[in-house]
Amino acid sequence: MKRASWLIPTIYIIFLMLPIYWLVSMSFKTTNEILGAFTLWPQNFTLENYYVIFTDPSWYMGYVNSIIYVIINTVLSVAVALPAAYAFSRYRFLGDKHLFFWLLTNRMAPAAVFALPFFQLYSAVGIFDTHLAVALAHTLFNIPLAVWILEGFMSGVPKQLDETAYVDGYSFWRFFIRIFIPTIAAGIGVAAFFCFMFSWVELLLAKTLTAVAAKPIAAAMTKTASSSGYELGLLAAAGTLTIIPGAIVIYFVRNYIAKGFALGRV
């Protein structure tokens, strides 16, 4: 028993890491090698794929576009969700519990359902193919989620903290910005993480609502797949680069993610 205790974790880690390893290893191979033979690691190690991505605007602008709308979306979602979550956690008003629940209705249908109305609406008002278009579309899913997560974290802060601040002479906004936001910083980090991740991996709306100017990286990847035969090495490199921002964000909030999945109620 004792001697085999390394076995299960090892199998588990191999199982977990295999697809990622394969992607990374492919990104350092030439397309010919990928198609030609079964190799466990790159035989002809090449950085050519990465070189193409970092020099060709049709590639790297995909990342820039994605990052722009993801950041707009995250900032917007958290900024709007903060006061909303505060209201839900601190005040009782007519229909508050129902409203809180029905916030989630937008998450009850697949994003595809909303693609057509968004496309039509944004074309009509003239923001089709802008970063803002994608960012706004994603807030439909992210604000409710952020409100739920933040409300959980905020309800964990005793109301007496607010009252103590008022007694000390703090105005509401001064208290909210100087004391309350730092107090729930972990919750804000987790909410921002979930918004970031959703917006970063969401493909359908991002692809539908953009054409050229704001084309996200995921859309760029699907198009290049069929241009001049298969460019699998290039795709693998693009995929590898797509994992990195998510990995960085996860690293910063890793200690709070479990609490985030429980909507702050652990």
Next chain:
Amino acid sequence: MTLELKHVGKTLDGDVHIHPTDLVLEPGRFNILLGTTLAGKTTLMQLMAGLEKPTSGEIWFNGRNVTGERVQKRNVSMVYQQFINYPNMSVFENIASPLRVARMAEADIRKRVEEMAGLMKISAMLDRRPSELSGGQQQRTAMARALVKDSDLILLDEPLANLDFKLREELRDEMPRIIAERNCVVVYATTEPSEALLLGGHTAALYEGRVVDYGPTSEIYCQPADLTSAKVFSEPPINIAGVRKSGDQIVLNENVSWPASSALADGEYTIGIRPHHVSPVRTHESDVGITGTVHVAELSGSESMIHFDAYGDSWVSLSHGVHPFDTGEETTLFVDVSNCFYFDPAGRLVSSSDSAGVN
């Protein structure tokens, strides 16, 4: 400098949280709100502070109507039962925060905070975060923050309830000294009658959102206005039984009776006897024996608490020394009927011997 509640009431969603209350709170002494949890102590304090608006009545401070005034403008301090500090600030910044909001000069802030930290014995902790302190130190920080500004009204909402026994004793001893030097109205909420007696001052007994009794603490204890006040101001709970006075006898039942004082008119009464006037040993010649079944006997070393059932009522006896009893044991306990409150059927106090509460 006085805080005056004029018919102040609070109703929320049709539930009465505070019945219309009249109170005049004076500076230079403890004004104690005594009551069980949910009696309305915290709500009453929030009304006094201006954190909640009364639904009826007016609040006057120093001859000025402050009823609708925001708490920020009122110059109030408050300490809660939970240790409430700003978790993102150091202890120093926590204590300094009301002064910073008031835009005091940096040098003055430093001087005041250090002085207050010295008084509260947390000088060595000023650079730490509140979460790195023990519970007692956290509460000292909260109290230092409440006392560092010259507030007109200091509200202490069960500040010692969550502390361990030793710290509680220590802070309770220090508190009157700290308060004494200030010219402000101090309100102190507690659930413990013994704490109210230790702190002295005036006590308002609260029961279900109603101030049932108000006056100097020892008077309230010795001469409770009614049965409810006596219940609030007794821990363990006061013993209650129905009696009838006829002629020169007070009759509990066919077996137990004792001579009546002439002041009482004939009729039905409710008697209240504090547990420490019921003892397993006869202490006075006039003591009356009641026979019952022991329910539980708790020995704490210096004291014995005996719960027993007699004639359909539950009784509690609290006596010095160790008196072991078995559950279910038949025994006779002795009631010091000279220390007995008599309440009329409406619950008003009609008679008590002078020493009813004191001994």
